[in-house]
Amino acid sequence: MPVWVAPAALFGVAGVAHLVRPAGFDTIVPRALPGPARAWTHGSGVAELALAAGFALPATRRATSRAAAAFLVAVWPANVQMAVDAWRSGSGARRAVTTLRLPLQVPLVRLALRAGR
Numbered sequence: 686m687p688v689w690v691a692p693a694a695l696f697g698v699a700g701v702a703h704l705v706r707p708a709g710f711d712t713i714v715p716r717a718l719p720g721p722a723r724a725w726t727h728g729s730g731v732a733e734l735a736l737a738a739g740f741a742l743p744a745t746r747r748a749t750s751r752a753a754a755a756f757l758v759a760v761w762p763a764n765v766q767m768a769v770d771a772w773r774s775g776s777g778a779r780r781a782v783t784t785l786r787l788p789l790q791v792p793l794v795r796l797a798l799r800a801g802r
Contacts (some may be wrong), residue, residue, distance in 0.1 A: 689740045689800040692753060693738035695793075701713040703730025732756060750801025754773060754794045761790050 703710050707726040714722035736756060739749030768783040775783070 688796075688802075689746055689750075690791075692797050692800045693740035696733045696740070696753065700730045700733030700737060703727065710763075712770070713763045715762045715766045717734045729760060747801040750797050750799075751762075753797035753800075755787060757790055757794050757797060761787075764790065 703726050707723060707730070709753075710726040711722040711731070714725045718725055734755075736749055738766045739745045739752070742749075764783070764787055770785060771783040773778040
């Protein structure tokens with residue numbers, strides 16, 4: 686299977702999830718961002734769908750890989766917010782999952798970059 690398929694699928698599923706079930710994503714939008722959380726949730730969902738499509742097109746794959754890596758770095762604060770919120774009022778399992786999720790961004794960035802080669 687070509688390496689670009691995995692990030693295309695991940696971004697596609699994430700994009701659809703952001704648009705179909707936005708409430709869960711609204712809660713992790715960092716409060717420091719201006720405007721309504723829903724706008725950020727929908728915007729990131731649309732961006733993820735665009736990245737999924739970009740990986741699928743050979744002509745845009747290289748640029749998409751860089752954009753995807755930048756996107757993953759840009760949304761990392763939402764993962765931090767999710768972990769902070771879990772430590773404030775979440776269960777032990779939620780604390781563990783959200784904390785362990787933080788370093789996962791590094792291999793995702795690497796995967797995105799590798800997919801553009």
